[in-house]
Amino acid sequence: MSDTPKVATVPRRTPRPFRSNPRPAVVRQSQRGWRFTPWLFLLVPLALLVTFTYIPVANMFWYSTTDWNGISKVKHSVGLDNYVEFFTRPELFRVFWVSAYYLAASVIQLALALYFATLLSFKTRLKNTFKGILYFPSLINGVAVSFIFLFFFQPGGTLDSVIGLFGVSQDSMPQWLGNPDIINFSLAGTSIWRYMGLNFVLFLGAIQSIPAGIYEAAELDGAGKWAQFRYIIAPGIKPIIGLSFILAISGSLAVFEIPFIMTDGANGSTTFVIQTIKTAFESNKVGLASAMAVVLLAIILIVTWVQRRLVPEEEVNLT
Amino acid sequence: MFHTRHMRIAVAAAAVVTLTLTAACSSGGDDDTSSDGGSASAGAPSGDILVLTNRTDLVDTTFQDYKKTFEAKYPDVTVKFEALTDYEGEVKTRMNTKDYGDVLLIPNSVSVADYPDFFEPIGKTDELAKTYSFVNEAAVDGTAYGLATFGNANGVVYNKDVFKAAGITALPTTPQEFIADMQAIKDKTDAVPFYTNYKDGWPLTWPQSWMGAVSGDKDALVKMAADDAPWADGKEKATVDSLLFDVAKAGLIEDDPTTTNWENSKNLIATGKIGAMALGSWAVPQMQDAATKAGSDPASIGFMPPPFLVDGKPVSPVGGDYKLAINVNSDHKAAARAWFDWFINDSGFYDLAGALPTVTANPAPANLKDFEATGVQYLEMTPEAKISAIDNQAEIGLGQPDYYRQLVDAGRGASKDTKESIFEGLDKKWAAARATVG
Numbered sequence A: 001m002s003d004t005p006k007v008a009t010v011p012r013r014t015p016r017p018f019r020s021n022p023r024p025a026v027v028r029q030s031q032r033g034w035r036f037t038p039w040l041f042l043l044v045p046l047a048l049l050v051t052f053t054y055i056p057v058a059n060m061f062w063y064s065t066t067d068w069n070g071i072s073k074v075k076h077s078v079g080l081d082n083y084v085e086f087f088t089r090p091e092l093f094r095v096f097w098v099s100a101y102y103l104a105a106s107v108i109q110l111a112l113a114l115y116f117a118t119l120l121s122f123k124t125r126l127k128n129t130f131k132g133i134l135y136f137p138s139l140i141n142g143v144a145v146s147f148i149f150l151f152f153f154q155p156g157g158t159l160d161s162v163i164g165l166f167g168v169s170q171d172s173m174p175q176w177l178g179n180p181d182i183i184n185f186s187l188a189g190t191s192i193w194r195y196m197g198l199n200f201v202l203f204l205g206a207i208q209s210i211p212a213g214i215y216e217a218a219e220l221d222g223a224g225k226w227a228q229f230r231y232i233i234a235p236g237i238k239p240i241i242g243l244s245f246i247l248a249i250s251g252s253l254a255v256f257e258i259p260f261i262m263t264d265g266a267n268g269s270t271t272f273v274i275q276t277i278k279t280a281f282e283s284n285k286v287g288l289a290s291a292m293a294v295v296l297l298a299i300i301l302i303v304t305w306v307q308r309r310l311v312p313e314e315e316v317n318l319t
Numbered sequence B: 001m002f003h004t005r006h007m008r009i010a011v012a013a014a015a016v017v018t019l020t021l022t023a024a025c026s027s028g029g030d031d032d033t034s035s036d037g038g039s040a041s042a043g044a045p046s047g048d049i050l051v052l053t054n055r056t057d058l059v060d061t062t063f064q065d066y067k068k069t070f071e072a073k074y075p076d077v078t079v080k081f082e083a084l085t086d087y088e089g090e091v092k093t094r095m096n097t098k099d100y101g102d103v104l105l106i107p108n109s110v111s112v113a114d115y116p117d118f119f120e121p122i123g124k125t126d127e128l129a130k131t132y133s134f135v136n137e138a139a140v141d142g143t144a145y146g147l148a149t150f151g152n153a154n155g156v157v158y159n160k161d162v163f164k165a166a167g168i169t170a171l172p173t174t175p176q177e178f179i180a181d182m183q184a185i186k187d188k189t190d191a192v193p194f195y196t197n198y199k200d201g202w203p204l205t206w207p208q209s210w211m212g213a214v215s216g217d218k219d220a221l222v223k224m225a226a227d228d229a230p231w232a233d234g235k236e237k238a239t240v241d242s243l244l245f246d247v248a249k250a251g252l253i254e255d256d257p258t259t260t261n262w263e264n265s266k267n268l269i270a271t272g273k274i275g276a277m278a279l280g281s282w283a284v285p286q287m288q289d290a291a292t293k294a295g296s297d298p299a300s301i302g303f304m305p306p307p308f309l310v311d312g313k314p315v316s317p318v319g320g321d322y323k324l325a326i327n328v329n330s331d332h333k334a335a336a337r338a339w340f341d342w343f344i345n346d347s348g349f350y351d352l353a354g355a356l357p358t359v360t361a362n363p364a365p366a367n368l369k370d371f372e373a374t375g376v377q378y379l380e381m382t383p384e385a386k387i388s389a390i391d392n393q394a395e396i397g398l399g400q401p402d403y404y405r406q407l408v409d410a411g412r413g414a415s416k417d418t419k420e421s422i423f424e425g426l427d428k429k430w431a432a433a434r435a436t437v438g
Helices: A025-030 A037-063 A081-087 A096-121 A127-139 A142-153 A158-164 A183-208 A212-220 A225-236 A238-253 A257-263 A272-281 A286-310 B002-022 B062-073 B087-094 B112-118 B160-165 B175-188 B202-209 B220-225 B236-249 B262-270 B283-293 B333-345 B366-373 B385-394 B402-411 B419-437
Strands: B047-053 B077-083 B103-105 B151-159 B192-194 B274-280 B301-304 B315-320 B323-326 B377-380
Touching (some): A096 A127, A096 A225, A096 A238, A096 A272, A212 A225, A225 A238, A238 A286, B047 B087, B062 B333, B077 B333, B151 B366, B160 B301, B175 B236, B202 B402, B220 B236, B262 B274, B283 B366, B385 B419
Parallel strands (some): B315 B377
Antiparallel strands (some): B151 B301
């Protein structure tokens, strides 16, 4: 962080020397533990992790090399045919354009979350009420959110009524979900409303872990709120911002819930995951769909890796 | 440096969120062991049997009466029910284990060729066909693995009052007349002429169930499977699909199809806010029920055949609804079979559903009398297993809403596609898939 400007008054403390053996020998002798005890405690979470994550994922890799239809007792191995088929059918990739709407939306979402988190980390009236309001959408389950917004976007629904209060005639209102040029904006907007609270809480938590003394010192030096944000908060929560971006990108590549429940992928709102689901359970091509899921996993891993290379994680050290 | 530690915890917590997000759900588990072969059908029916059903609305009422009647006849058998809201999804997943009830309805997504792995044989089709309809729909190589709980006639549910208000006196018998009638409803009433149920999707798949209505040919599906271009001009599939497109193009559907609601549509048609919906005869009692609840006259709900004439008479393709079957892993096959036979033959379930009977000798229920008065011919279609094989390979989805939605979108001008470009694409996919499936 040598190139980032530092808050001049904050003294850099030299790091404490690292002790190679932090546990004194006396303590070790008083331990009567059996060396497998920690593993016993880990047994349950590990069993759950293996059963519900690694075995299904391994199965998915296996299915992706078969022509399984999802129910047959027989699965013929087809090698890499599913992958070849996937990469030779450009129409299967076209749905990634839909993700671009959600990607743009997630940038707005992060900006808003950061804005509100910063605002509410300073002294504000009704601070906790606003925190509650902003986090509230994250508490509602996705199905309920989708239904709320289905009514919201209906012709003559909530949105139309509210706009109508300003004297706009109902007839000139666009169809928020019926118009293929607007539908993805509507859905991405819903996604912002739904997920902003989560980012907000992450940011807020990170901001609050910055010691208050630093702000005081900065204020004494005449730093305004913007300078405090620019030179204290932003660098202070950089890892969380970086992580949120990774989440945002992988999230927008794997959008599912909102468009699936609200429109079932109709009218040009099909995302990659919806397409995968339909391939598996409507065309009964579980093999091909598994291959698509594996490719999505690979894409997300690659994107994450590239991002980590571009924005490496740094140790934050404000003090 | 306590704050950096906090930061780490925050990062770790956020990383957990990432993990849960990326760990997409996937269901594992499969079972390659086949049945032990020994058929336990013989012997007196006894034991506990579990019956899976999709009728969550009837399981605590009508089905309890069935249970009483049945157990009075077979005192050694105890029947239990399990009603599933998402019947298709849940049962299909459960079929990867051995635990999927003793008697169940076959999920539609299981392909017929796989039936012998999962269900007990019921009998030879040529024997069963003497007593029952729709026998061939769940048969592999001349052996039936299930029987339809009841049959459906396909057609159009409509509101008689709306039709009257629009000045329609005779039911339409050609697509042109149908569109003209819908236009009359649009011009003279406030009702939505033709409700597509685009959002919920499954009611939009009616064009496939109308196969046979145009030609009156019971082999229409067999012919479609043997055709490289079923969407070519003038072919039956193209004619029926065109009707959907034309209705959408003429602006005779709901204003914003993406926000339709199936449950609400029952209420809308019952109160005269919808003119017509293309559905099976099973829908008639539900709409009448909605009319009663909404305080209007259930007699205002009518049912008409598809608007085509074959030799001067309308044709309604009929097909079996869910097929009842017996789990091949059942421990009490004799008891399961007893319930199976009783349910198909003696329960009178079809009458309750207002649907066509599976037992050929039984009379059609009262609410189809008007429908039969139109002189409609019921047409039991010859099933063709290749259709679904080609369809799956082509990823078209004849029984799925997606491509019908494309047609509606093109019709209402929401996409750049034209009917011709869609049909051309479908033909191309169909021909390519036929070449692979053979």
